[in-house]
Amino acid sequence: MSAADIFAEGFKAQPYWWDAAEPETDLDPLPARADAVVIGSGYAGLNAATELARAGLDVVVIDGERIGEGGSTRSGGMVSSGQKLVVGGAIKGIDPELFNRMIGDSISSFDYLQNLIQGEGLDADLKITGRFFGAHAPSLLQPTWHNGRILAEKTGVTVHLYDRANQRHAIGSDYYHGGIVVDEYGGLHPGKYHQALRQRARASGAKLRSHAKAGPVQDADGGLKRVPTTRGDILARHVVSATNGYTRKDGHPDLARRVVPVKSYQIATEPLPADLIETLIPRARMISDTRRDVIYSRPSPDGTRILFGSRPGFFEREDRDAAPAIYERMTEIWPELKAYRISHAWSGFVAMTVDKVAHMGRRDNSDFAVGCNGNGVALMSYLGYQTAQKILGRQNRTTAFDREQFTAVPLYSGNPWFVPIVAAWYRLQDWYERR
Template sequence: MAANDIFAEGFKDQPYWWEAAEPETDLDPLPARVDVAVIGSGYAGLNAATELARAGMSVVVLDGERIGEGGSTRSGGMVSSGQKLVVGGAIKGIDPELFERMIGDSIGSFDYLQTLINGEGLDADLKITGRFFGAHAANQMEAIHRNGRILAEKTGVTVSFFDRSNQRAAIGSDYYFGGMVIDQYGGLHPGKYHRALRQRARASGVMLRSHARAKPVQDGPNGLKLVSTARGDVLATHVVTATNGYTRKDAAPDIARRVVPVKSYQIATEPLPADLIETLIPGGRMISDTRRDVIYTRPSPDGSRILFGSRPGLTEVTDREAAPAIYARMTEIFPELRAYRISHAWSGFVAMTVDKVAHMGKRDLSDFAVGCNGNGVALMSYLGYQTAQKILGRQNRPTAFDREDFTAVPFYDGRPNPWFLPIAAAWYRLQDWYERR
């Protein structure tokens, strides 16, 4: 199909998730004084805000755009426990005792998410359908087996291995050289989950305010913190920065030097025959692979479409411009999809860190939780909750992600579109190409 023919009638360059749950505008006046001002309305910010409000604190959540405009409603919606630490390579160089604690907190984040959604009856389309990790090159199967054994041992998940001859039992494609399936992983609807968190926050007394882009937090009168925004000032006893991939040097300069915003692009197909989706992705599994230049794909929660995420090339482009390259990657894995068009294309920023793990702590006169490294649905929800517990003095122990050691990115001052990203992307693609050959 020619590049200009891949777009379905009514194509939209916005997240597919917004069809069911669009971000909100709230232009009510800002409060002059609160106990806690939360900067960022994503999963971390909303979970922190609700816990603090339920403890009796006055809380306002501030966002520079609409409430939910950022990465939380733009993600792939996949959920897991400790896979990013192991499969994502973060295990390398981590002290064994710290790794054990991180694995424990990663499991805790997945348990927290499931308990939150199921226990409070949140409308989030959470389904535990499993995830297939594919070996994009033959020499990656050794790592697949090694990582699968670590995950099974450390997190208790059920892992099944497939070679190339029988992988169609796990994925309807011959692209991979085998892989593994982890049964306990799954996915949700990011838009619906975020909407449910907004409703939960408001019901707990949290004030949500959009279009209130924050400037750097300053010391205010009487020991308070001053948060100046595009719509006025707020004085707060505590400030929480939960901006993740949308952290900017003009708002949180110290944190911004430590997280790199990497743009990830996604497309959604037009509605597909149900039997085709079941053939390509048996059981509605989530799918990712061993490439450094990451891809991820899944069925939509209602089982009507396939969603596919990746990067289109070395430089940033518009969502519509990115769509043909993402479509080509998708149809390389699933040639059957060349007969179908795409209805949506969108992108969002992922927060990457030097050590490939998330961090929470205190910087820029605020408590913060950032750095999901592409694994944020459960983890950032959990770290938001843990940040609230820390402020309330209710933690039994600090989480493993709460550490002073948070390395700044060399030669980076926190500005958008880092100069080194095209170089890193080219290096990743070259290594992936060489391994596959």
């Protein structure tokens, strides 16, 4: 199938998730004053806003685009606890005591998300189906198994080891050289989850306003902060910055030196036969592998399609232009999918940090929670909640992600000029290992 033939009739260059729950526009006037302004309408921002509003504060959430336009509704929707810290290699260079606390908070984030969705009856299509981590080269199987054993020890999850001879019990592909399956891993529908969070925030009394791009937060009289926006200024006692992969130097100059936006691309197939999906991805597991140039895949929550994410190469492209390269990577793993077209292609920015972990704290005259590092559904929801608890003085203890040390990226001021170089180096190393 040629590149031009991979697009299904009615193809959309927008997130598949938006078919069920599209971002919102709210152009009602901004209040001149509020107790708290939340900048960014993603999972962190909306969870923070709800907690503050439920405590009786007058809260407004602002976003430079539509409410939910950014990374939260563009993600793969995969949900985990501490797995990313261990399997992703973030354990390196972190004090063991701090690492154990991070694992504890990561597990708490997983519990928080499940309790939130189930306890408040949110429509989010959350399912705990497990995740397969594939070794893309023979030399990486033993390290993957080793990480799996550490993961089980540190987090208490159930880990199954597979060699290449029996990996088809875990994934319907011969691409990998074995891997592991973690049972306590799942996925949700990012669009529906965000829509439910919007409804929850409004029901709690928070105001949500779109198309209000914020500038640098300034000190004002009486201990207040001035939040300048393209729709007017707001005076507030508290400001929460939850901009993550959309942190800009013209809005948050200090944070922007510490958070690198990396564009990740996804595609969705047209509807597939149910038996084919079960064959390719048994038990509707989440899929990822050991490549530095990350791939991730999953069935759609309704079980009708396969979604696949990656980068198309070294340089950024328009979503439709990137789709053929993403499609090629997908069909390398599952050649059976060459018989099917794609219905959606989209992208969004992931927030990367030097130490590969998220951060809470106070910079740019605001409390912040940023740095999902591709693991944000549960963790950023939880850190938004924790940021609100911190403002309200209700924390039993400081979270492990709330620390003064937040390393700036060398020679970086908000323009990620080095991402193509890093991407090329990652892909070269992946190629060499597989070769």
